[in-house]
Every structure is written in structure tokens, then in C-alpha cells.
Amino acid sequence: MSHILLRHREIPDLHKFSVYKKNGGFSAFKKAVTKMAPSQVTDEVKNSGLRGRGGAGFPTGMKWSFIDKNIWPHYVVANADESEPGTFKDREIMESNPFQFLEGLAIASYAVGANVAYVYLRGEFWQIAEAMDKQIAEMEEAGLLGDKLFGTDYSLRIYTHLGAGAYICGEETALLESLEGKRGQPRNRPPFPAVAGLFGKPTVINNVETFTNVPMIIENGADWYKGIGTPDAAGVKIYSLSGRVRKPGNYELPFGSTFRQLIYEYGGGVQDSRPVKAIMPAGASSSIIVANDKVLDTPIDYAAVKTMGADLGSASVIVLDDTVDLKWVISKTLKFFKHESCGKCTPCREGTFWMNNISKRMQQGDSLKNEDVDLLLNVAKQMQGKCLCALGEFSTMAVVTGIERFPQEFNRA
Amino acid sequence: MSLQQKYSKEIKQILSKYPPEYKRSAVMPILHLVQKDEGHISKESMQEIAALLDITETEVASVVGFYTLYQEKKAGKYRMQICTDLPCALRGADDFFKQVCDHLNVKDGETTEDGLVTVEHVMCLAGCDRAPMFQEQGPDGIKYHEYMTIERVDEWLQSLKQLEAGEKR
Numbered sequence: 247m248s249h250i251l252l253r254h255r256e257i258p259d260l261h262k263f264s265v266y267k268k269n270g271g272f273s274a275f276k277k278a279v280t281k282m283a284p285s286q287v288t289d290e291v292k293n294s295g296l297r298g299r300g301g302a303g304f305p306t307g308m309k310w311s312f313i314d315k316n317i318w319p320h321y322v323v324a325n326a327d328e329s330e331p332g333t334f335k336d337r338e339i340m341e342s343n344p345f346q347f348l349e350g351l352a353i354a355s356y357a358v359g360a361n362v363a364y365v366y367l368r369g370e371f372w373q374i375a376e377a378m379d380k381q382i383a384e385m386e387e388a389g390l391l392g393d394k395l396f397g398t399d400y401s402l403r404i405y406t407h408l409g410a411g412a413y414i415c416g417e418e419t420a421l422l423e424s425l426e427g428k429r430g431q432p433r434n435r436p437p438f439p440a441v442a443g444l445f446g447k448p449t450v451i452n453n454v455e456t457f458t459n460v461p462m463i464i465e466n467g468a469d470w471y472k473g474i475g476t477p478d479a480a481g482v483k484i485y486s487l488s489g490r491v492r493k494p495g496n497y498e499l500p501f502g503s504t505f506r507q508l509i510y511e512y513g514g515g516v517q518d519s520r521p522v523k524a525i526m527p528a529g530a531s532s533s534i535i536v537a538n539d540k541v542l543d544t545p546i547d548y549a550a551v552k553t554m555g556a557d558l559g560s561a562s563v564i565v566l567d568d569t570v571d572l573k574w575v576i577s578k579t580l581k582f583f584k585h586e587s588c589g590k591c592t593p594c595r596e597g598t599f600w601m602n603n604i605s606k607r608m609q610q611g612d613s614l615k616n617e618d619v620d621l622l623l624n625v626a627k628q629m630q631g632k633c634l635c636a637l638g639e640f641s642t643m644a645v646v647t648g649i650e651r652f653p654q655e656f657n658r659a
Numbered sequence: 660m661s662l663q664q665k666y667s668k669e670i671k672q673i674l675s676k677y678p679p680e681y682k683r684s685a686v687m688p689i690l691h692l693v694q695k696d697e698g699h700i701s702k703e704s705m706q707e708i709a710a711l712l713d714i715t716e717t718e719v720a721s722v723v724g725f726y727t728l729y730q731e732k733k734a735g736k737y738r739m740q741i742c743t744d745l746p747c748a749l750r751g752a753d754d755f756f757k758q759v760c761d762h763l764n765v766k767d768g769e770t771t772e773d774g775l776v777t778v779e780h781v782m783c784l785a786g787c788d789r790a791p792m793f794q795e796q797g798p799d800g801i802k803y804h805e806y807m808t809i810e811r812v813d814e815w816l817q818s819l820k821q822l823e824a825g826e827k828r
């Protein structure tokens with residue numbers, strides 16, 4: 247099957263305006279603005295079964311329909327913060343097929359009646375943001391952004407905004423705080439962004455990959471998209487495959503593909519032909535899955551990964567082979583979360599600090615102390631359900647599942 | 660020269676992105692300008708930005724303190740920020756980091772004798788499939804260097820040194 251999102255793999259120079267346009271680019275945006283009411287666009291996306299690709303898998307059309315129509319103006323924000331360890335798909339989209347993303351963002355803006363949209367990029371994506379500013383200018387010149395588009399009353403402007411190094415800004419309310427010029431710390435909810443988001447106004451936030459699906463859905467229709475994937479998850483997903491595989495990289499596969507296909511057919515198998523020991527399907531935030539034949543051969547969608555005791559998240563699949571020590575894996579994820587905890591709530595701030603200390607101690611001595619393992623597990627479990635945002639919870643996933651599912655590595659078997 | 664004079668065009672362009680009553684949103688883009696140009700954010704710059712955006716100096720300082728890409732301390736002209744996070748480490752990033760430190764005769768966070776390069780380790784940069792990798796933060800903003808070897812690091816260092824020699828002449 248040819249690609250739907252990573253189309254640049256078949257079409258050279260797709261990142262150029264003229265090439266994108268020649269290959270049917272912007273016809274979906276024009277169709278939406280000139281032939282469809284905003285609510286029809288939202289309905290089409292709703293019927294397509296598209297779910298958000300940023301992690302939670304929330305139905306996209308439904309999210310758009312929740313925007314408060316009594317308060318104006320509305321904003322749309324693209325989440326291009328991409329900072330989950332092991333995730334590098336939005337980067338490839340923005341580098342190689344940026345106009346399809348921007349077109350999707352434009353269609354979403356039309357659907358919810360926003361005249362201004364922002365792309366919030368992680369600060370490290372400096373070069374991508376510079377290129378995107380030029381791409382936006384090209385769209386303006388061609389009459390695809392600006393006032394009275396396609397002879398209608400609809401106007402739209404898109405602006406980029408660079409973050410400056412903080413994983414928490416991928417969390418949508420922290421992102422909004424950051425975009426307002428503040429420290430990126432999550433907000434209390436309610437109110438939800440659909441009611442009070444950016445500058446206190448109703449706001450829709452979606453992931454880059456989510457938006458990039460939209461032009462093809464509008465072009466080819468909801469039924470076409472729904473025909474791909476599984477009943478639980480329609481369409482295609484980009485898997486960022488990393489860790490101990492021969493060919494790490496992004497692979498766009500329909501939902502319903504298996505980890506075996508991803509790792510062996512696309513990823514070229516495991517380095518040094520070792521066996522897969524464990525899979526982290528959602529980056530450092532992931533529960534650790536014990537890899538066995540059943541897991542490797544189960545068709546993947548959100549529901550299927552749940553049955554494996556994990557979440558699919560943004561589908562950043564980290565592969566661990568039998569040479570990898572899980573105590574070391576946990577020390578890496580904890581170092582990350584201790585560094586990235588925003589410090590707003592005590593359980594997460596203190597919990598990540600202590601878990602990181604204990605895990606460092608476990609790494610240093612030659613003899614693993616059972617009290618340390620108990621303490622680590624205890625701290626992790628005490629944090630669960632008590633943190634203000636999901637980061638706190640994420641920090642405990644690898645710890646708890648690592649110790650419980652691989653007890654022999656922690657002297658507990 | 661004041662920031663306002665030095666970057667009048669850029670600041671005007673940045674402010675045009677946000678509603679006039681929310682010009683505070685411009686704080687991060689303006690900080691990026693200063694960081695790129697001066698290699699760190701001084702107290703004077705923070706004062707000026709605060710005045711420009713009608714916020715307090717403390718508010719600017721708290722933003723600077725929160726985000727890792729704003730540097731409060733001066734360091735080498737270029738920062739070599741090597742990713743040693745889990746996916747990269749599964750592909751040899753910890754060893755690469757040690758090799759670089761040995762090669763440049765520095766420890767984590769230290770600067771080479773000539774003041775050119777500060778070596779630091781950082782968290783995931785969304786380049787995990789191209790490990791070992793690092794980002795360069797310096798006068799040209801931020802650039803990625805991927806599929807790294809010590810030989811390729813040397814080539815990069817040579818190019819920086821040539822650039823330096825050219826500028827001094």
C-alpha cells in the first residue's frame with residue numbers, strides 16, 4: 247500500500263510547495279471552504295473514526311464538536327512538541343511532508359471557525375520552524391492563507407511558536423501556558439480547552455500526525471478511511487521504531503498490523519539476531535510488555551495493547567533484547583522523569599526525585615538490596631492516582647511493570 | 660545598544676503573531692533571539708524584555724529558569740548537547756558520550772580549553788533512529804548532528820575552528 251502520511255517516500259521533493267500542489271495539494275482545503283459547511287467537515291472527520299495520535303487516542307471529530315460556540319474567537323493549536331523518548335514521527339512529517347500537515351491544520355481551523363492557528367514546536371526544532379515560516383509565507387502568497395480565502399468570508403492565519411526544552415509542554419494545558427509566555431505547568435481541569443483554552447478562549451489542540459490525516463479524509467471521504475485499520479482504530483499509524491533493532495525508523499502501517507511485522511519485516515529484526523525480551527510501545531512513559539509469541543502476533547490497535555497491559559500512546563516502540571538489564575532501563579526512564587517533572591505538585595516532584603535516587607543506588611552497588619526494590623515499588627505505587635497531570639503517572643509505569651513482570655531481574659523470583 | 664534598537668524588525672514581527680493584549684506571549688521568541696545572539700541571557704536583557712512586554716522581571720526570570728534552552732551562565736561559544744536518553748543509549752550513546760569527553764578532555768558540563776565547545780548530556784531530541792547524535796546550540800541557533808562517530812565530531816570541530824579563524828581575520 248502506498249503511504250497516506252509519509253507520502254514523500256513515494257513522491258520526491260514533496261516538501262516543495264509546487265510539488266505538493268501538483269500532487270493534489272490543497273484541493274481538500276478548497277473543497278472544505280467552498281463546498282462544505284464547517285459542521286459537515288467535523289462530521290466527516292467524526293465518521294472517519296480518526297483518533298488523536300498524540301497519545302490518548304481521543305476521537306478527533308468529537309473533540310472538534312465540543313468547542314464552545316457561545317464564546318469567540320476560537321483557536322486551533324498544533325502540538326509539535328514531540329518530546330517523548332523514542333518518538334520522532336512528527337519531525338519526519340514536518341521535514342518531508344509539511345504542507346499536508348499545514349493543510350490539515352487549515353481544514354481543522356475552518357471546521358471549528360478559528361481565524362488564527364498556532365504550531366507549537368519544541369525548541370530543538372529550530373530549523374523546522376524556520377522552514378515552516380517560509381512554507382506559511384508561500385501559502386499566503388498563493389492565497390491559501392490570509393483574508394477572504396477562495397472568495398469566501400473565511401480568513402485564516404497560521405503562526406509558529408518555539409518552545410525551549412521542556413517535555414511537560416507536550417501536555418496540552420502546559421503547552422497553552424507556555425504559548426501564553428509562562429512556565430509550562432499544567433492547568434487544573436475543568437475548564438477544558440474546548441471552553442477556556444488559549445488566551446481563555448475555546449481551543450482545539452491536536453497532534454501533528456492527527457492533522458496530517460485530515461486532507462485525505464476530506465478528499466476521499468470517511469468511508470474510505472474507515473475501511474483501513476480495525477473497528478477500534480481506523481486508518482494508519484506511524485510507528486517510531488527504536489532500540490535494539492537493525493533498522494530503526496518511522497514505519498506507517500495500518501492499524502491491525504503486528505509487532506512481529508513491525509520489528510522483523512520492517513525493522514529488519516533484532517541486532518545480533520538476539521531474541522526480543524520486552525517492548526515499550528509508548529516510549530519512556532510506557533508499561534513494559536513481556537514479548538512472547540502471543541504479544542508479537544496480536545494485531546495492534548488501542549484496545550489490543552491494553553490487553554497486553556500497556557497503552558499504545560504515540561506508538562514509539564522501543565525494543566529491548568535479552569542483553570538489556572531492566573534495572574538500567576528504569577534508571578534511564580527515572581532520570582528522564584526526574585529531570586522533566588515540572589514541580590507543580592508534591593507527589594510527582596518528590597516521587598520522581600526519590601525514585602531516581604533509589605534507582606541510582608541500585609545501579610551502583612554490586613549487591614541489589616531487596617529493601618531498595620521494595621521501597622522503589624512502594625514510592626511508585628503511592629504516586630499513582632495522586633498526581634495533577636499524567637506525567638507523574640507515566641514516571642511509575644516502567645518501574646512497576648518492570649519489577650512485577652521481570653521479578654528475576656530484581657531478585658524477587 | 661538596546662534590544663529594542665538591535666532587533667526592532669524582529670520584535671515587531673514577533674509581536675504581530677499575538678493579540679495585542681497578550682503580548683506576554685512574545686517572551687519566549689524574544690528570549691530565543693537573545694540566546695542565539697549572546698549565548699546566554701543576562702540580567703540586563705531580562706530587565707529590558709520585562710519592560711518591553713509590561714511584565715515583571717521576576718516573571719521573565721521564572722521563564723528563563725524553567726526552560727533548558729535558555730542559558731543563564733556563559734559557557735563555550737557552542738554547546739554540544741549529546742543525547743544519552745534510553746533509545747539512544749540502547750544504540751551506544753553512553754559510550755559515545757564518554758569517548759567525546761575523553762577526546763576533548765572535558766567532563767560533563769565542562770568547556771574545552773579554547774572556550775569553543777561545552778559538552779553536556781541532554782534528554783531525547785527526536786533523533787533516536789540516528790544515534791549517536793547531538794545538537795549544537797550556538798550563534799546559528801540549533802542544529803542536529805546525527806549518525807555520529809568520533810571522526811565526524813572531529814570534522815565538525817575543524818569546521819568550527821575554521822569559522823572562528825575566518826571571523827577573527
Ligand SMILES: Cc1cc2nc3c(=O)[nH]c(=O)nc-3n(C[C@H](O)[C@H](O)[C@H](O)COP(=O)(O)O)c2cc1C
Nearest residue numbers: 298299300325327328329416417418452453456636
Ligand atoms: C506529559 C505529557 C506529554 C505529552 N506530550 C505530547 C507531545 O509531545 N505531543 C503530542 O501531540 N501530545 C502530547 N501529549 C498529549 C497531549 O496532552 C494531548 O492529549 C494531545 O496533543 C491531543 O492531541 P490528539 O488528540 O491529536 O492526540 C502529552 C501528554 C502528557 C501528559
Ligand code: SF4
Nearest residue numbers: 588590591594635638
Ligand atoms: S504530575 Fe508532575 S509534571 Fe504533572 S503537574 Fe504534577 S509535578 Fe508537574
Ligand code: FES
Nearest residue numbers: 742747784786787
Ligand atoms: S533518545 Fe536520543 S534522540 Fe531520542
